[in-house]
Amino acid sequence: MFPLPTTMFRTGKNMFPILRIIILFIIPVYQFTNLCVFAGDWPKWRGPSADAYVSKNDLLPKKLGSTPIVLWKTNVGPGHSAVVTQGNLLAISEEQGGFEVLRILDKKTGKEIWKKAYGQTYSDDGFGAGPRCTPLFDGELIYVQTCRGKLSCLRVRNGSIVWSIDYQKKFNVKWIVNKAQNVGAASRRGYSGTPLVFGNHLICQVGSENNAGVVCFDKYNGKVIWKSSNDLASYASPIMAEIADKKQFITLTTERLIGIDIRNGNMLWSEPMPTRAYRNVLTPVATDNSIIVASHSEGMICVSGRGKNGEAILKWKNPKLKINLSTPVIIGGFLYGFAEKDRFICVDTNTGKLNWEEKDFGNFYASTLTDGKRILVLSQLGELSLIGPNPNKYNEIGRMQVCGKSWSFPAYSDKKLFVRDQKTLQCIQLIK
Secondary structure, rough: OOOHHHHHHHHHHHHHHHHHHHHHHHHHHOOOOOOOOOOEEEEOOOOOOOOEOOHHHHOOOOOOOOOOOOEEEEEEOOOOOEEEEOOOOEEEEEEOOOOEEEEEOOOOOOOOEEEEEEEEEEEHHHHOOOOOOEEEEEEOOEEEEEEOOOEEEOOOOOOEEEEEEEHHHOOOOOOOOOOOOOOOHHHOOOOOOOOOOEEOOOEEEEEOOOOOOEEEOOOOOOOEEEEEEEOOOOOOOOEEEEEEEEEEEEEEEOOOEEEEEEOOEEEEEEEEEOHHHHHHOOOEEEEOOOOEEOOOOOEEEEEEEEEOOOOOEEEEEEEEOOOOOOOOEOOOOOEEEEEEOEEEEEOOOOOOOEEEEOOOOOOEEEEEOOOOOOOEEOOOOOEEEEEEEEOOOOEEEEEEEEEOOEEEEOOOOOEEEEEEOEEEEEEEEEOO
C-alpha cells in the first residue's frame, strides 16, 4: 500500500512513537481498514440477523418528521437489489451499460470508491432491468449473483474477483428464453434470492435438476462441498434456523418449503407450497421452533419441529392470509407485514389467526423492518410509515414521503435509513 520507512523496524525506545505516527497517517487515508462486522452494520438481505431486525443498539426513531432529513443523495442505475453496509462502506448493485455492476460507496458521503461489472444484465417487461439479488458482505469478501445465475466472490478492498461460477455452465441450469412458459422461476425471470454464509461455507439455491437444487460452496475458493435436491430455484432468499435441535438451511423452492442439514446436505423435511407460475418469493421467518411462510396462492403456513432428527410438520394453515412479495417480521409472538390487496396485517403465530388488518399501504409491495419496539414500513410508492406493534389494534405513529417508487429493501445503519428508488439512493437521518 505504502512504502514503509526502515526506521519502523529499528529496535529501541524510539520504535513505538514512530509506529504510532505511521499508523495515525495510514488509517485515515486507507479506506478499508474496517472490514469486520460491527454494531450498526446491515451486511446482508434483511439485516444483520436476516430477520429484518436492526442491530441491538441501533434503535428506530420514536417519531417521524414531516419531511426527510437527507444527508446525501446520489444517482443510481436500474435494479431492485437491496442496499447493504459494513463499517464505513455501502454496497449497491445496478445496471450500467449492459452489465450488472457492484458499486462500493463511502457510507458517510455517498462518494463512489470503486465499481466492478460482474455479469451480463437482464431485463423483462414485467420488472424492468437490473440486478435483483442483494450483495452479501462477509468481512474482506463480498458476494454477488446475477439475474442469469452467475455467482462471484469479490474482494472488498478493490473489487477484484476471487472466484466465479456460472450455474448454467457448472450445473446445467436451463435459462428459459420463452418467458410465457409456466416452468422454472429464477431461470425465467432472474435470480433474486441472496445466498447465505455459514462458517466457511456459502450456501445457494442454484435450481439444477441434476441433484444441485441447493449447493454448498467453500466461500473462499468456490469448491463444491455438497449438493442437495432437484428443486428448481424460486425468487426466495434462504435462512439458517434451528428446528428440532438441528441447524438447518431453510428456503422456499418453486414448489415446496424445505429444510436441509447444513453439515451434509441431507434433506430433513419438506412441505408442499405450489403456486401459479412457480412464484414463491418470501423469505421464511423463524419463531419458537417453527417456520412461517406464505404465497399468493396457498396463503400462510406454519411448520413446527419435532424429535431430534430435525423434522418439521405442518402446524397450521390459513388460506386467506395471502402474501405475494413482502416478507413479514415477528415481534413477541405476532407476525406483522404487508399482504395482498393493500393490507398491513397482524397474525398470531401460534394459531394463524388474523388479529387485525389496515389498508392504505399501496397495492403490490412494502418493506418491513423493526427493532422490536417499533416497525418501519417503506411502501412501493416511497411512503415511510412508523408503527407501534400492538396485537390488538393498528397503531400508526407517523408517515412521510421519502423517495419515489421502490421495490428495494432499505438498509438501516447508525440510525440512518438508506433508501433506493428507481433513480436515486439517499441517506436519510431519522434520529438526530
